[in-house]
Amino acid sequence: MLSGKEGHATKKSMEILVALGEIYGAKKLVRVSSVQVSGVSYKNLGDAGIEFLNELAEDGRARVKSTLNPAGMDLVNWQSQGIGKDFASKQLEVIAAYTRLGLEPSCTCTPYLAGNEPGFAEHIAWSESSAVVYANSVLGARTNREGGPSALAASLTGRTPLYGYHLAANRRPSLAVDVEAKLTAPEDFSAMGYFVGKIANNGIPYFRGVEGAGLEELKTLSAALASSGGVAMFHMERVTPEAKGVPSGTDAVSFTRRDLGETAAALNDSGDPDFISVGCPHCSLDELATIARLLKGRSVTREFWVCCSRAVKALSDERGYSRRIEASGAKFACDTCMVVAPIETMGYKVVATNSAKAVHYLRNNGLQVRFWPIARCVSEATEAR
Amino acid sequence: MKQVGRAIYAGRADGKALVTAQPISFYGGVDPTTGKVIEKGHELQGESVKGRVLVFPHGKGSTVGSYILYRLSKEGLAPSAIINEESETIVAVGAIISEIPCVDRIDLSRIKPAVMLRVDGRTVRS
Numbered sequence: 001m002l003s004g005k006e007g008h009a010t011k012k013s014m015e016i017l018v019a020l021g022e023i024y025g026a027k028k029l030v031r032v033s034s035v036q037v038s039g040v041s042y043k044n045l046g047d048a049g050i051e052f053l054n055e056l057a058e059d060g061r062a063r064v065k066s067t068l069n070p071a072g073m074d075l076v077n078w079q080s081q082g083i084g085k086d087f088a089s090k091q092l093e094v095i096a097a098y099t100r101l102g103l104e105p106s107c108t109c110t111p112y113l114a115g116n117e118p119g120f121a122e123h124i125a126w127s128e129s130s131a132v133v134y135a136n137s138v139l140g141a142r143t144n145r146e147g148g149p150s151a152l153a154a155s156l157t158g159r160t161p162l163y164g165y166h167l168a169a170n171r172r173p174s175l176a177v178d179v180e181a182k183l184t185a186p187e188d189f190s191a192m193g194y195f196v197g198k199i200a201n202n203g204i205p206y207f208r209g210v211e212g213a214g215l216e217e218l219k220t221l222s223a224a225l226a227s228s229g230g231v232a233m234f235h236m237e238r239v240t241p242e243a244k245g246v247p248s249g250t251d252a253v254s255f256t257r258r259d260l261g262e263t264a265a266a267l268n269d270s271g272d273p274d275f276i277s278v279g280c281p282h283c284s285l286d287e288l289a290t291i292a293r294l295l296k297g298r299s300v301t302r303e304f305w306v307c308c309s310r311a312v313k314a315l316s317d318e319r320g321y322s323r324r325i326e327a328s329g330a331k332f333a334c335d336t337c338m339v340v341a342p343i344e345t346m347g348y349k350v351v352a353t354n355s356a357k358a359v360h361y362l363r364n365n366g367l368q369v370r371f372w373p374i375a376r377c378v379s380e381a382t383e384a385r
Numbered sequence: 386m387k388q389v390g391r392a393i394y395a396g397r398a399d400g401k402a403l404v405t406a407q408p409i410s411f412y413g414g415v416d417p418t419t420g421k422v423i424e425k426g427h428e429l430q431g432e433s434v435k436g437r438v439l440v441f442p443h444g445k446g447s448t449v450g451s452y453i454l455y456r457l458s459k460e461g462l463a464p465s466a467i468i469n470e471e472s473e474t475i476v477a478v479g480a481i482i483s484e485i486p487c488v489d490r491i492d493l494s495r496i497k498p499a500v501m502l503r504v505d506g507r508t509v510r511s
Contacts, residue, residue: 012481012482015481016477016478016481016482019393019394019477019478019481020474020477020478022391023393023471023472023473023474023477023489038448038449039448039449039452044412044447044449044452045449045452046417046452046456047456047459048417048452048455048456048458048459048460049452049455049456051459052452052455052482127448146448146474147448147449147451147474147475147478148448148449148451148452149448149451149452149478149482150448150474150478364413
């Protein structure tokens, strides 16, 4: 592959993987069964990114199951989102190039809810930091925190260098977290992830004493851990498959009720939101059921986006949740989210959301942010103005 | 001065050194339309990387930074070469896809600001 006999795209991809392997001391490459590629929003790629993808698409093809991160807009209903025509046509060019390369335009940060769900101990190459944490921790699959281009290189060769989180020795806990606070909602898990991500930095936290961690809680915890820090994996006692205790001498911290309160408060700016959005990471079917129930018989009075994958939206259509959500005037934002869509250029100033990860990145985009539980997001969105 | 490091992307290039002891985030830290460093408070804020041999310890920030290097290169605004203490994913991948000569494992303290440098394979000379 490195010689160029299998084409330019394969050669370029191999060069990337070999260089990374050398930098990180990998002894060999290993086959991967699944790839998730970030770098999909035109906002980040620009015209040069499109050119790069088109160049690869001349002779490159995905060799394994490969899915895409969210794009900068809903690929179908972008007009009702207020996205400009120029941005939309560029975004569609990006998707066309990836599709030519054989990647599925799933456009979600939760590929594990949309048909790309690797099994225990499988080697995979995922970018999208929240999905990396979820895959390593909850599924027990093995991936490093790939960047967009290195994940794409893994897709086009079916391989990744064997180092880091692919090796069992590097998946052991580095920090015990004794959870004393009572966590009553997914937002509490999100705040805890934000708090612990800062302390753990690139380490592997081991949570003890957590009750009530279901899919939604683990999904938002994963996202928060990877946004305030560089966490790629955690363990949770009696919940995640590789949680087998903490080696003696491991540092320990506690997460108290006070830490929870202070973290949630620090994630909250001030101001009356003109834009409210839930679904970071993309909503599960159960979350859509909750939103449908909360919105029943109400009308939204400001822009309200429900972000999810097109795959989960299809299930929600079948169950009748979508109809109830849309009857309120709320908008589905499939394929995209409040962070990667260019909402800061669309006149919005204050955004409310139930995700610590979204707060982190929206602030970087220059917006004021409110961090509220999902029920409050809905009640404020439907309050008379 | 002559130092031998490790070639991340082997190539030959000349240019005037642009040296910083601070890591660089290409995503959000360098404007892909002007080639100027825009990160607030960075030592190189306001400097253009165009045609320079850019000397910095390592990259930081979002992995989208690799695409920013590629955009710079397509616009003719990229550094002529990159010298790092230790390259990481963002810079290494950016250099490879943009075909910018890149060498790491170099003692940056021995490189004087604004001196003319030649990068050739894994060798750096002034």
